[in-house]
Amino acid sequence: MTAQIHPNAIVADGAVLGDGVVVGPFCTVGPNVRLGAGTRLVSHIVVDGHTELGEENTVYPFAMLGGPPQHTAYKGEPTKLVIGDRNTIREHATMNIGTVNGGGLTSVGSDGFYMIESHVGHDCRVGDHVILTKQATLGGHCQIGDFVIVGGLAAVHQYTRVGRHAMIGGLAAVVKDVIPYGSVWGNHAHLEGLNLVGLKRRGFSRETINTMRAAYRMLFADEGTFQERLDDTVETYASSDEVREIIDFIRADGSRPLCLPEREV
Structure with a gap:
């Protein structure tokens, strides 16, 4: 042809x-x-x-x-x-x-x-x-991983990393790195949780999702320092490839700020 x-x-x-x-x-x-x-x-x-x-x-x-x-x-x-x-x-x-x-x-x-x-x-x-x-x-x-969705009118700031399977909500202003599988929204964007809808659509098992949710709760809990929670998460969920991916993403570039959950005041 x-x-x-x-x-x-x-x-x-x-x-x-x-x-x-x-x-x-x-x-x-x-x-x-x-x-x-x-x-x-x-x-x-x-x-x-x-x-x-x-x-x-x-x-x-x-x-x-x-x-x-x-x-x-x-x-x-x-x-x-x-x-x-x-x-x-x-x-x-x-x-x-x-x-x-x-x-x-x-x-x-x-x-x-x-x-x-x-x-x-x-x-x-x-x-x-x-x-x-x-x-x-x-x-x-910007570094945008596989299966990422960026919502309408959202803007990702220069040099920002967005991990695989993450979801960025519409109108979000993303100035900090987004963990793999994360879901963020807001101006400036904060971490809302895991991208559960995307994970289910892509065939992740219930067991895998439940493990990721438990690891997420441990990683972003209020107790202890972030480094302590990071170490605890690695030790507790070392067998999970998905959790390991999140940890590796966080550790890969310590110079970049990370999107975190919004704390209640």
């Missing part, structure tokens, strides 16, 4: 289009772009910069992929945006290339859903099966 390019589209010399790629009317594809097999640009889309899309992605009108980073230090360096396979990228969504200081790469995984006007900033690392709902925003350098 050869690529199908609408006569009103502009595909620059040097662009590489895989088998079955569809470039719809009024799209612009830059000279350093690679589109994987079966990817479809519906219409009125700009893909520019050193940008790679994997296979079977669908991109809707007025999305901008591979635009320069929104960073005052960027001087036109040939940094990259790499997007995986089977993503749905809806109208007006934007994803920027990286910066030299940030490693030169913005990466987006596979099987994601990026809704209207969502934004992935420069140097982000976004996992698989991620959903950014309407106008959700990721600042530069």
Whole structure:
């Protein structure tokens, strides 16, 4: 199968289009772009910069992929945006290339859903099966784990980490790291508990969820110091892969503040 390019589209010399790629009317594809097999640009889309899309992605009108980073230090360096396979990228969504200081790469995984006007900033690392709902925003350098959902109009501050399977509620302002499986909401966002709805939808067993809930209660109890509770949780639930993932996430970067439950006054 050869690529199908609408006569009103502009595909620059040097662009590489895989088998079955569809470039719809009024799209612009830059000279350093690679589109994987079966990817479809519906219409009125700009893909520019050193940008790679994997296979079977669908991109809707007025999305901008591979635009320069929104960073005052960027001087036109040939940094990259790499997007995986089977993503749905809806109208007006934007994803920027990286910066030299940030490693030169913005990466987006596979099987994601990026809704209207969502934004992935420069140097982000976004996992698989991620959903950014309407106008959700990721600042530069964010790390977003697999199966994360970011609610509508929520904003994740630059350099923030969000662990796998976490849920960020609509309108949340997230300025602190979110543990794997956590559910946060608010301005500024605080930890509401575990993302129980997401865990059930993804087939986690009742036993696993109950273990995680017990570990959560121990970790975020009022008694003792946080370090003491962390050590106790490790000792008590060492056999749980999910609890271990939460602990490893917390210990991985002690320089970042952590979203915690809101304390009653």
